[in-house]
Every structure is written in C-alpha cells, then in structure tokens.
Amino acid sequence: MDKIHDVLILGGGPGGYTAALYCARAGLDTLVVEKLSAGGQMALTQQIDNYPGFEEGIDGFTLGERMQQGAERFGARTLLAEAHSAELTGPVKKIHTSEGTLQARAVILATGAGARPLGLEREDEFTGRGLYYCAACDGMACRGKTVVVVGGGNTAAADALLLSRLCEKVILVHRRGTLKATKIYHEPLFKAPNLEFHWNSQVTALLGEGRLSGVEIRQNETGKITRLDCAGIFVSIGRSPATELFRGQLELDEGGYIQADETTRTSLPGVFAVGDVRTKAVRQVVTAVGDGAAASHFAEEYLAGLDASH
C-alpha cells in the first residue's frame, strides 16, 4: 500500500503493454494490472493478419504474450488483479483491486471494450447456457442445431457465416432493413442455404428453463411477436467500453469512451487513456499500440513536471 509506482497501467492488451514497454525502457517503475491474461480482446482472435511484421499472421493470444514479455524484459511487472474502484484526482492516484490498493503518480487506462449486452432480462442467467457473445469461441456448443445471431455489422455477418457452417440453421435478426456489414460479406450470406433473415426485428425476450431454448422477437414495422425455438443466441451488436470505474471522474463521450486526443491525455492531469477505451475513429491493434507509445511520452513529460515543481 505504501509503495508509490511511477506508472500504473490498467489493462494488459496491446495498448497497455506497449505503454509498459515504453515506460519501462524510459526507466519508470511500471506496473501493469491485468485481470486474466495478456492480449485483451485480441487474445480471442485466432489469426491476426493486419499487425505488420508477421508475414504469416499471428494468433492474438501469442501476440499478447510476446508484448508482455517484451515489456517485462525492461522491468515492467504484471499483477493479476481485478480493479474495483479508482481515485484518479490528486497527485497520487489510487486503484483498489482484488489484491489490495495500488498507488501511482500517473495512470494509463487501457481497459478496452467488451461485447455489448442486449440489456434483456435473464441475460446473465443464460450467459454460457445458450447465450453467447463469441461465435468463434462458443459456436461448437450449438453444432448441428438452430441458432439466432443478433446484429447486422461485420462481426454479426462473420459470426453468421461461421455458424452457418457448423449449425443446422442460422437465423439473423437485425433491427434495420439492410446489413451494415461491408459488401464482402453480402454474397456469401445471401447464398448460404441455411441462413434465414428477420429484418427490422429485435429480440424482446429470452426463453427457457435453466438453459436458453428460444427467443421472442418483434417485427418493428408490424409489431408482430414471433417465438423462435433455438439452441443458442449469439449477440453481435457492437462493443461497449470498460469505463464504469471512471464514470463521474473523467470526461466520457456519448458512447461512454474516455475523452482524450492523440496525446492520450484525459480531463485529469496524470491520467492517460489508450486503445479501444479512448474516443477515436479507428480501433485496431496497430492504433492501440500507437496510443501506448504516445501515453508513455506524455506520462514521462507529466512526471518530469511533477519532479521539477518539487
């Protein structure tokens, strides 16, 4: 509790570990707080082809581990802990975690984003029991059965295609009348023989006893309610940032992302935001990594300013 780190980094994805690498190389005492394992969202991606330097591509989990090892080679350390609350104002920031309270003079927030839930009753009850957020991870649980995919963007389209190869039937439920997904997905989707579309529709209830066995959907134009039997529902309606802990302390945008420009400086001195959790146009591994370098630069500058004023 008494120890005050130079920099505390919340989140061990590509933004977090790049910030850690740069901070540690700059001689700062750097601690990364990660709740599970390195890599963040990309750790669930089996093949990453748009991170330069890997001509054959690389799987996200391995890339995350390598980023961690690269940062630790220069002295950055990792603590496996879950943050419960944060006190970000003042010269010494405090993060209360499952492993105790941590203190630092600067904090880099790299908490990322996660799947956006439907916001329906019983959603928690059915998660992992017929309700899933990752087709690549959990599709096998519904092999040979009927599933519903919710959404119309690129992730939903990719999920529906993947599931159409695994499952007997895939029902795509989308609240609009056309897909938002890029054109490259349209033809294979419309050609898939076991894919059925429910346009201008949304899921209004989750059904089942102990395990999900169906959903209720409403056609928004007619108001008609239909019950669909299914073994699983895959939710792909976008992502939401992990910013609950900072609400009320930091300025967030209307989507809940942390307001910060290319310097990664937030509305509070000594607090920086990198990667998917920051408000930005393009959310990719390469842009998260760029943020990490920028955050280290401006954190170093901030700490030098603190030192000079004492």
Next chain:
Amino acid sequence: MSAIQLNADTFRTQVLEQKQPALVEFMAPWCVYCRRIGPAFDKIAQEKGPGLLVGKLDIDDQPQLADRYQVEVVPTLLFFKDGEPVGRIVAPDSKAKIDAFLEQYL
C-alpha cells in the same frame, strides 16, 4: 507447480479417489478462451500449493467425462471435494473471480 493435464486414469486416481480437493478445468485445445485462463490457472496452482490439485481435462479426449459432469461449455471449472463435484463456474473473466469461487470451498 503449474496446472497438470489429466487423463481418464489420473482423473480417477488424483481427483475422484483423493481426500484432497481439486479444481478441474474442462477445456479443449481449440477453445481460445481456455488459453486466456491458462496464466491465471497456473498462478492459482502455484499459490495454493500441494493442498489443492489444479488440473485440466481435455473434453475432446474425454467426452464421456464431459457428459457425466454435464459440461456443455468450455472452459467450465469444477471444484471436487471427496471425489464429488460441489461447485462450478463457467468461463470466469478474471483471476479474482476464480479466487472468489475457490474461497467458498477452501
């Protein structure tokens, strides 16, 4: 000590026939989320030491065991006491959640 890989025989001798409690992850090699749990799982094996067996069981190799314990989703973690499954947690998203799960039984 890191988590050990179990097979049908070692599952019987080291989990079912032991007084010592065990935490068993039902996993699969194709399960990307199972890999994510790996580092936390190894850390728990180190922290808890010899008082708790921490093992992994591949459901593709042992589908009959997955059926017997009604494991539908990987990773599912089961806590065994006196050879009986007394608790389960599905796809925990942090080491803290696995620690809290274990607290109930240890």
